Amino acid sequence: MSTTGSRAAALVPAFTAPDVRVTRSRRSTVWVAAVAVVLVAVLAYLPYLVYSGTTSLLVNVFILMIMASMWNLLAGYAGLVSVGQQGFVGIGAYAVVVFAQHGVDVFVALPLAMLVSGIVGIPVWWLLRRLRTAYFAIASWVVASVLAAIVTSISSLGSGTGISLLPYLNFSATLLGAITYWAALTVLVAALAAGYLLLRGRGGLVLTAVRDDEIAARSAGGRVGRVQRLVFVVAAIGCGGAGALLAISQIFVQGSNVFNVSWSAEMIFATIIGGIGSIEGPIIGAIIYYVIYETLGNYGTWYFIVLGVIAMAVAIWARRGLWGLVADRFNIRIFPVGYYLWPRADMVPAASVPPGPVPGTPVPPPAAPAASPSPAGEELGADGG
Amino acid sequence: MTAVPSAGALPPLLEVAGLTAHHGQLRALDGVSLQVRAGDVYAIIGANGAGKSTLLRTIAGLHRPTAGSVRLDGEDVTGRRAERRLAAGIALVPEGRRLFPSLTVEENLLVGASYARPGPWSVERVYELFGWMRDRRRQPASQLSGGEQQAVALGRALVANPRVLLLDELSLGLAPVVVHRIYGMLPDLLSTGVTVLLVEQDVSQALRVASRIHCLLEGRTTLEGTPDGLTADSIEGAYFGLAAVPESAHEGLGVDPA
Amino acid sequence: MIWVNDIIQGILLGGLYALFACGLSLMFGVMKVINLAHGDLAVVAAYVALGVIALTHIPGVWSFVLVVPIMAVGGYFLQRTLIQASLERGTITTLLVTFGLSIVIETVLLQFLSANSHGIPDGSFGTASFSIGSQISIGWLDLIILVVAVTVLLVLQFYLSRSRNGRLIRAVADDREAAQLAGADYRHIFGIAAAIALGTVALAGVAYFGMYSQFDPTIGTGQLLLYAFEVVVIGGLGSLWGTLAGGIVLGVVQQIGAQIGGAAHPDYQFLAGQLVFLAVLVVLPQGLTGIRRTA
Numbered sequence: 001m002s003t004t005g006s007r008a009a010a011l012v013p014a015f016t017a018p019d020v021r022v023t024r025s026r027r028s029t030v031w032v033a034a035v036a037v038v039l040v041a042v043l044a045y046l047p048y049l050v051y052s053g054t055t056s057l058l059v060n061v062f063i064l065m066i067m068a069s070m071w072n073l074l075a076g077y078a079g080l081v082s083v084g085q086q087g088f089v090g091i092g093a094y095a096v097v098v099f100a101q102h103g104v105d106v107f108v109a110l111p112l113a114m115l116v117s118g119i120v121g122i123p124v125w126w127l128l129r130r131l132r133t134a135y136f137a138i139a140s141w142v143v144a145s146v147l148a149a150i151v152t153s154i155s156s157l158g159s160g161t162g163i164s165l166l167p168y169l170n171f172s173a174t175l176l177g178a179i180t181y182w183a184a185l186t187v188l189v190a191a192l193a194a195g196y197l198l199l200r201g202r203g204g205l206v207l208t209a210v211r212d213d214e215i216a217a218r219s220a221g222g223r224v225g226r227v228q229r230l231v232f233v234v235a236a237i238g239c240g241g242a243g244a245l246l247a248i249s250q251i252f253v254q255g256s257n258v259f260n261v262s263w264s265a266e267m268i269f270a271t272i273i274g275g276i277g278s279i280e281g282p283i284i285g286a287i288i289y290y291v292i293y294e295t296l297g298n299y300g301t302w303y304f305i306v307l308g309v310i311a312m313a314v315a316i317w318a319r320r321g322l323w324g325l326v327a328d329r330f331n332i333r334i335f336p337v338g339y340y341l342w343p344r345a346d347m348v349p350a351a352s353v354p355p356g357p358v359p360g361t362p363v364p365p366p367a368a369p370a371a372s373p374s375p376a377g378e379e380l381g382a383d384g385g
Numbered sequence: 386m387t388a389v390p391s392a393g394a395l396p397p398l399l400e401v402a403g404l405t406a407h408h409g410q411l412r413a414l415d416g417v418s419l420q421v422r423a424g425d426v427y428a429i430i431g432a433n434g435a436g437k438s439t440l441l442r443t444i445a446g447l448h449r450p451t452a453g454s455v456r457l458d459g460e461d462v463t464g465r466r467a468e469r470r471l472a473a474g475i476a477l478v479p480e481g482r483r484l485f486p487s488l489t490v491e492e493n494l495l496v497g498a499s500y501a502r503p504g505p506w507s508v509e510r511v512y513e514l515f516g517w518m519r520d521r522r523r524q525p526a527s528q529l530s531g532g533e534q535q536a537v538a539l540g541r542a543l544v545a546n547p548r549v550l551l552l553d554e555l556s557l558g559l560a561p562v563v564v565h566r567i568y569g570m571l572p573d574l575l576s577t578g579v580t581v582l583l584v585e586q587d588v589s590q591a592l593r594v595a596s597r598i599h600c601l602l603e604g605r606t607t608l609e610g611t612p613d614g615l616t617a618d619s620i621e622g623a624y625f626g627l628a629a630v631p632e633s634a635h636e637g638l639g640v641d642p643a
Numbered sequence: 644m645i646w647v648n649d650i651i652q653g654i655l656l657g658g659l660y661a662l663f664a665c666g667l668s669l670m671f672g673v674m675k676v677i678n679l680a681h682g683d684l685a686v687v688a689a690y691v692a693l694g695v696i697a698l699t700h701i702p703g704v705w706s707f708v709l710v711v712p713i714m715a716v717g718g719y720f721l722q723r724t725l726i727q728a729s730l731e732r733g734t735i736t737t738l739l740v741t742f743g744l745s746i747v748i749e750t751v752l753l754q755f756l757s758a759n760s761h762g763i764p765d766g767s768f769g770t771a772s773f774s775i776g777s778q779i780s781i782g783w784l785d786l787i788i789l790v791v792a793v794t795v796l797l798v799l800q801f802y803l804s805r806s807r808n809g810r811l812i813r814a815v816a817d818d819r820e821a822a823q824l825a826g827a828d829y830r831h832i833f834g835i836a837a838a839i840a841l842g843t844v845a846l847a848g849v850a851y852f853g854m855y856s857q858f859d860p861t862i863g864t865g866q867l868l869l870y871a872f873e874v875v876v877i878g879g880l881g882s883l884w885g886t887l888a889g890g891i892v893l894g895v896v897q898q899i900g901a902q903i904g905g906a907a908h909p910d911y912q913f914l915a916g917q918l919v920f921l922a923v924l925v926v927l928p929q930g931l932t933g934i935r936r937t938a
C-alpha cells in the first residue's frame with residue numbers, strides 16, 4: 001500500500017504543477033474502436049440468427065455487465081464500496097412500471113427510468129457523501145432497504161406482492177424478446193462508453209489518484225468530491241437501467257427480488273473475479289459468472305457458492321482478477337485509460353516522476369526527450385491499485 | 386589499536402552479517418555487518434536516510450531483509466518474527482517511542498512484561514529507576530511529556546529482560562537536558578548485564594557513551610571502530626561521505642572503506 | 644400507557660441488540676474490521692444450537708453453554724485464516740471478503756438446510772411473565788436476557804481493562820507493531836478478540852431466536868447485520884456503554900415504529916430504526932458518545 005500511496009502523492013502534484021506533461025495512452029485506440037463497432041454490429045444482428053433462448057440469456061449477461069461496470073466505477077475507481085446498488089436496480093424497475101401505468105411505452109420508459117434513478121441518486125449521495133469504507137458500504141445498504149420499504153408500501157405498485165408488466169406490453173413474444181435484447185445491448189454500450197469517457201475525461205486522473213490514495217488526492221483540491229458525486233450518479237443511472245431492463249425482460253416486478261442485496265453480490269462477484277479497476281474486468285467477470293451459472297445451474301445454488309468462494313480467493317490472492325493476470329501476462333489493454341507522465345526537457349525527471357520505479361515497468365530514462373512519447377513512459381492507472 | 390576481544394574466545398552476542406534490506410525498490414541497507422559483544426554500548430551513527438532505523442528494525446524483526454543474517458549468541462534468528470525475537474532476548478525501543486496511548490503508564494509496562502524472560506528487571510525495578518513513574522502510573526501514557534514517554538518506552542523494553550537492547554534515536558525531539566538525563570541511565574542498565582545497540586544522529590552524544598562506533602552512509606558501512614581510535618576528520622568523512630577519508634584512519638581501524 | 648409499555652419492551656430488546664453489536668464493535672476497535680458476515684454468524688449459531696439440542700437433548704435455553712464455546716473457537720480460526728489474510732491486503736479487501744463470506748454462508752445454509760423458518764424451543768419459561776398495572780406485561784425471559792446482556796457487557800469491560808489478555812487486546816488495537824516489539828503475536832490476539840466477538844454474537848443469536856424471532860438463512864444479512872451496525876453507529880464505535888445506549892435507542896425506536904405501523908405496516912419497525920440510523924449518520928457522525936466527548 002505504501003508504494004501506491006507514494007505514487008499517488010507524486011501523481012497529485014503532477015496534476016497541478018507544470019512540471020510534467022500528461023498524455024493519454026493512445027496506442028491501439030483506433031483498432032479497438034473498429035473491433036468494438038464490428039462486435040456490436042454482430043451482436044445487434046444476433047436476434048436474426050439465434051433462438052430467443054440465447055438472446056434472453058444474453059440479456060441477463062448484459063444486465064450483469066452493466067451492473068458490474070457501474071460497481072467497478074464506484075469501487076474500482078472512485079473508492080466507494082457500495083453494497084446498496086440494489087436500491088437503484090429496484091428504483092429503475094419500479095419506475096418502468098409507473099411510466100407504463102401512465103401510458104408510456106416500456107422502451108420509452110427505459111431511459112426515463114434511468115433518469116429517475118439518477119435523480120434519486122443525488123439526495124442519496126448527499127446522505128452518504130462523507131462516509132467511507134464500511135460506513136459507506138452499510139449505509140448504502142440501509143438506504144437501499146429504506147427505498148425498498150418505501151416503494152413496496154405503495155399499494156398501486158402491488159405492495160410487496162409484486163406487479164406484472166404484461167397489461168402494458170403490446171408486442172408479440174418474439175418481437176418483445178428482440179427489442180429487449182437490442183435495448184439491453186444499447187444500455188450496455190452506453191454504460192461502457194460512459195465509463196470509458198468518464199475515465200478518459202478530466203475526472204479520470206482525479207479518480208485514478210483517489211483509487212490510489214484518497215487523502216493524497218483530496219489534498220490536491222476540492223475536485224474529488226464532485227467527481228465522486230458524478231460517478232455515484234452515473235452508477236445510479238446505470239443500475240437503474242439494469243433494473244428497468246430486468247423489469248422488462250422478466251415482465252414482473254417484485255420488491256423482494258429487485259431490491260435484493262444479491263444484486264450487489266452478483267455485481268461484486270463478477271467485478272472481483274473479472275478484475276476490479278479495469279473496464280475489461282467486469283465484462284469478463286460477467287461472462288465467467290454466466291459460464292459457471294450455466295455449468296452448475298442444475299445443482300441449486302451451488303453456482304453462487306462457487307462464485308462467492310472464487311471471488312473471496314481472488315480478492316485475497318489475485319487482486320486484479322482474471323483480466324489483471326491476462327493483461328500482465330500479455331501486456332494488453334483494450335481500453336487504455338491510463339496516463340503517461342513525461343518529464344519536460346528542462347526538468348530533472350527525478351523530481352517529477354514517482355520516487356521509485358514501479359516493479360515491472362521501465363523507468364523513463366533521465367535524458368528522455370519530452371516531445372516523443374516512447375514505451376519508456378510510465379503508465380499509471382491501468383495497473384490496479 | 387582495534388579493541389581486540391578477549392582472544393576471540395567468546396562469540397559476539399549479536400552478529401549481523403551482510404544484511405541487505407529494501408523499502409520497495411530502494412535499497413536501504415547494503416551488506417551491513419557488525420558484531421556486538423556482551424557489555425558493549427555499540428552506537429550506529431549516520432545522517433538522515435543512512436539506514437540506521439532500518440538496521441535496527443531489521444534486527445528486531447519488524448523488517449524482512451532481502452539478504453544476510455542476524456545471529457543472537459550464535460543462534461540464527463533471521464527468519465523469526467519480531468515477537469519471537471523478544472523471547473530470544475532482542476528488545477527494540479522504537480523511534481518515536483510508540484507507547485500505547487490509551488493505556489496507562491503501568492499498563493504499558495505490564496504489556497512489556499507480558500512475555501518477559503527471567504531476569505533482574507521488573508515493573509518495580511523500573512519504578513526504582515524512574516522515581517516519578519510510580520506516582521503517575523495510573524495516567525494515560527498519552528498525557529506524558531516527550532521525555533517521560535521515552536522513559537516509559539525504555540522501561541517497557543527493559544521489563545522484558547532483553548539481552549540486547551536496541552535504542553532508536555532516544556534523543557529525537559527531546560530537550561538536551563532530558564537527553565542527558567536519559568543517557569545518564571545507561572551505566573545503570575549496563576550494570577544489570579544488558580548490552581546496548583543504539584542509533585544516534587547526534588555524533589558527539591554517541592561518542593560520549595559508546596564503546597564502539599559504526600557509521601552508515603546510504604545503507605553502507607563507512608566506518609567502524611572505538612571512539613578513541615577515531616579522529617574527528619575520519620568521522621566527518623564517513624558521516625557525510627566525503628572522499629577525503631584519510632587512509633590512516635582505515636588502516637588504524639582495520640576497516641574496509643567499501 | 645401503551646407508549647410506556649413500548650419503551651419498556653424497547654429497553655428489554657435493546658439489551659439484546661447491544662449484545663449483538665458488541666462483537667462487531669470489538670472487532671472494529673481491535674482489528675479495524677467491519678465484519679459484514681456478523682449477522683450470518685448469529686444465524687449459524689442458531690443452527691448450531693438446533694444441532695446441539697437435537698444431539699444432546701439439552702433444554703433449548705441452555706444450549707448456549709455449548710454453542711458459545713463452539714462459535715468462539717470457530718471465530719478464532721476464521722480470524723486466523725480468512726480475515727487475517729484479507730486484513731493483510733487492506734480495508735477494502737476485508738470488506739469485500741467478509742461480504743462474500745456473508746453471502747456464501749447464507750447460500751450454503753439455504754442449499755443444505757432449506758429456507759424454512761425455525762425457532763429455538765424455550766419451553767414454558769419463554770412465555771412466563773409478570774404484569775405491572777393492566778397494560779404492562781414483562782416477560783421473565785426478556786428481563787433475564789436484558790440482565791444477561793448487561794452482565795456480559797460488564798464482564799467484557801472488566802476483562803478488557805483488568806486481565807492480561809484484555810490489556811494485550813487494547814495494546815494491539817493501539818499499535819500493532821509496538822505490541823509485536825513487546826512480544827505479542829498480534830494475529831493470536833486478533834484471534835482472541837474474534838473468539839470473544841463470536842462468543843457474544845452466538846449468545847445473542849441463541850437468545851434472540853429463542854425469544855423474539857424465528858430464523859431462516861436470510862435473516863442474517865437482511866436484518867441482523869444492519870441492526871448491529873445501527874446500534875454501533877448510534878452508540879458510537881469503540882465504547883461498550885455507547886453500544887448499550889445504542890441498543891436501547893434502537894430497541895425503543897423499533898417498538899415505537901411497530902406501534903405506529905400496527906398490523907398494516909409491520910416493516911415500520913425496521914424502517915424506524917433505519918431512519919434514525921441515517922439521521923445519526925448525517926447529524927452526529929460520531930454517534931451518541933460523540934456528543935458527550937465534544938460537550
